[in-house]
Amino acid sequence: HLAHLQVVIGAKLRRSESFFFTWKKDAVGDGQRGSIWLEKSIPLYFEFDGTPVTSINRQWLEKLTISANSAQGMTLLEEPIEESAPPVTPPAAQARTTRAEPRRGTPTGATPVGSAAGQSRR
Numbered sequence: 081h082l083a084h085l086q087v088v089i090g091a092k093l094r095r096s097e098s099f100f101f102t103w104k105k106d107a108v109g110d111g112q113r114g115s116i117w118l119e120k121s122i123p124l125y126f127e128f129d130g131t132p133v134t135s136i137n138r139q140w141l142e143k144l145t146i147s148a149n150s151a152q153g154m155t156l157l158e159e160p161i162e163e164s165a166p167p168v169t170p171p172a173a174q175a176r177t178t179r180a181e182p183r184r185g186t187p188t189g190a191t192p193v194g195s196a197a198g199q200s201r202r
Contacts, residue, residue: 081159083133086126088144100153127168
């Protein structure tokens with residue numbers, strides 16, 4: 081779920097908006113929290129475990145963005161279950177998984193008109 085934070089933090093910093101990011105330090109519920117100040121001059125590094133991100137939860141992005149735009153700064157929130165909108169595939173995942181799909185109404189296996197596969201080489 082680091083990809084969600086990367087999207088929101090990246091958007092804020094691209095607009096030169098500085099903010100606090102706060103999270104609970106442990107799951108015991110003793111109230112301990114950590115907080116950092118983020119601004120565009122501070123280098124950030126996002127490390128992923130190698131599992132490709134398959135989708136982005138739009139509702140969670142919206143909640144994180146609203147939180148980041150508040151006077152208190154962004155708070156790490158629980159991911160809500162997305163109810164109606166289909167998930168968004170992150171651009172990096174699209175690049176890895178995109179393949180030519182036939183257009184609607186094109187029979188399976190047929191090459192859509194105007195596609196690179198349907199054009200003759202000169």
